[in-house]
Amino acid sequence: MSSQSVRSAPALLAMASLGLASFVAAGCGDASNSNNGFRPPVTRVIGLSVDLKTAVMSPTTIGAGPAELKIANKTRVPLVQVSLHSYAGAAGCVSAEAVAGPIPAGGTGTLKATLVEGTCEIIADGRTTSHLEVTAQRPSAQNDLLLP
DSSP states (O other): HHHHHHHHHEEEEEEEHHHHHHHHHHHOOGGSSSSSOOOOOEEEEEEEEOOOSOOEEEEEEEEEEEEEEEEESSSSSOOOOOOEEGGGOSEEESSSSSEEOOOOTTOOOEEEEEEESSSEEETTTTTEEEEEEEEEEOOOOTTOOOHH
16 A cells, blocks of 8 residues: 555545535524425416596406506506505505506506405506405415416
């Protein structure tokens, strides 16, 4: 056995034990900070079309959970602000007022909110356009694969 192989054996052993120690240390940790809760429900899309005389929304009833309101401005003037909030001060609908805007004439906009049970009011530039009924919580998307 040469003297060089004898010297490298302790170095090799030290490197191997250091590598093993790093794997063991990586496995240690506090399990209390891991989130094992269910995923929220799948985000539902609601359409709102606003023109000079009417506003049409579909659907008008939806289960509580994340939602995305797609707004089509079919007027010739920009919509300064579109908001979603609880109807007539009633409890529910959204925890905080959700706002989108400005939306250009002939353009589109998006308003995202997490809905809770209650009745919502959609207001475009200060005038009530539609009401949205929010029912009980939708089921979790926990076992739905390949969702964005």
